[in-house]
Amino acid sequence: MKLKNKCSLLLAGVMLAGALVGCGASSAPASSAASSEAAASSAVSEAASASAEAALPDGTYTADFDTDSSMFHANEAFDGKGTLTVKDGQMTLHVSLASKNIVNLYVGTAEDAASHEADWLQPTTDVVNYSDGTSDEVYGFDIPVEALDTDFSVAILGKKGKWYDHTVSVRNAQPTMEEALADGAYTCDVTLEGGSGRATVESPAALTVADGRMTATIVWSSPNYDYMLVDGEKYLPTNTEGNSTFEIPVAALDTPLDVVGDTVAMSTPHEIEYTLTFTLK
Structure with a gap:
């Protein structure tokens, strides 16, 4: 009887020791998992903070x-660029394409596009003016952008009804002039190219920004210019005496602007093509 009691006590002790060891073995991974979760949470927080900055x-x-x-x-016509709008921290790139051959876009893969028709991007009809004076209607798209300088997938749908995969990125974001310059009066250097080389314009020139639009005052070295053309619009001189003076719109600084000046200095009026480049002083 005593031997049976001793065996029962010994067996109970062994079982208790096993249970304690089991508890110890399971507690270590739980602690490790908690540490991993904390580290992951910290990494996500730091990444979100960096993204916000x-x-x-x-x-x-x-x-x-x-x-x-x-x-x-x-x-x-846009030199590989689009217009990036940031509103409430959300980025959207509007890009005008080369034609109307691409009828829909989907941010993602071609495999997923067919089953997500509600997310297809619809085209806009954009009028593009080329440097040779011609214009064309093309399709444009407003593409949501999650991050700059990062490749992402875009699927395109052509007129034949087939989706194609492409990789794109949005890089080198620069403020437009409307963002870079507050309303006010400025002075800029003007570089003139084109024509016979005999005509010049005064530099520096006055530049005015009002309601986000830039206007430059161009003073020619001759009184014989009776109008200028900028993007197909005719501008008449602002003076009646002295060298021909015009106020013309400026789309962007440090970018050649194609203009036409009509001169009556010859036996018959002549339209002469020039480029003007404006650089803020």
Whole structure:
């Protein structure tokens, strides 16, 4: 009887020791898991903080639209760029394409596009003016952008009804002039190119920004210019005596602006093509 009691006590002790060891073994991974979760949470928090610090302020920017395709790209008139709008921290790039051959876009893969028709991006009809004086209607798209300088997938749908995968990115965001310059009066250097080389314009020139629009005062070295053309619009001189003076719109600084000056200095009036480049002093 005593031997049976001793065996029962010994067996109970062994079982208790096993239970304690089991508890110890399970507690270590739980502690490790908690540490991993804390580290992951910290990493996510730091990433979110870094993303917030890197975010662009609300406003309008120009940005490069890089793609992996010679058929899918920004229209040549815009030098590979689109207009990036940031509102309430959300970024959207408007890009005018080369034609109307791409009828829908989807941010994601071609495999997923067919089953997510509600998320297809619909085109806008954009009028593009080319440097040779011609114009064309093309499709444009407003593409949501999660992050700059980061590749992401975009699927395109052509007229034949087939989706194609592409990789794109939005880079080199620069404030537009409306964002860069507050309303007010400025002075800028003006570079004139084109024509026979005999005509010049005064530099520096006055630049006025009102309601976000830039206007430059151009003073020619001759009184014989009776009008100027800028983006197809005719501008008449603002003076009746002295050298011909015009107030013309300026789309962007440090970017050649194609203009036409009509001169009556010859036997018959002649329209002469020039480029003007404005650089803020």
